[in-house]
Amino acid sequence: MRTILTLALLLSFVTPVAAQPRPEDPEARAIRQTALDYIEGWYEGNVERMTRALHPELVKRIVVTSHGATRLDDMGASKLISFVRTGGGKDTPKERQLKEVTILDRYENAAVAKIIASDWIDYLQLGKVDGRWVIINVLWEHKPEPPKKK
Secondary structure: OHHHHHHHHHHHHHHHHHHOOOOOOHHHHHHHHHHHHHHHHHHHOOHHHHHHHEEEEEEEEEEEEEOOEEEEEEEEHHHHHHHHHOOOOOOOOHHHOOOEEEEEEEEOOEEEEEEEOOOEEEEEEEEEEOOEEEEEEEEEEEOOOOOOOO
């Protein structure tokens, strides 16, 4: 009986500590904010947020297969910002504006993150340049279209 009471007393001290959430690392918070500036900037048509998220030499690529041939389609930062300037994803209904950000890895000044968006998935390579996180490369893929309802 005494052992059970001792164990219960010890657990009462341990459980609250284990249940407390750890504060997010400031670097992870900055990486997440950069990813959100990118995807929310797209949905809002917000040139300032998109520009802030991108390195000027960004390359965004997708692997495209057409008629049995595979190629890379790409765009740079200026083209992506131009798309945002003309409205970006502003026509995407709010309920479809997915922006699920996952930081996959980080080491020193390099990080990789994933964004699940409305119709595509982006894999971002980020670098810490002059003290701030920016997106340097994006490899992306369309999500499969949902089956059409009959």
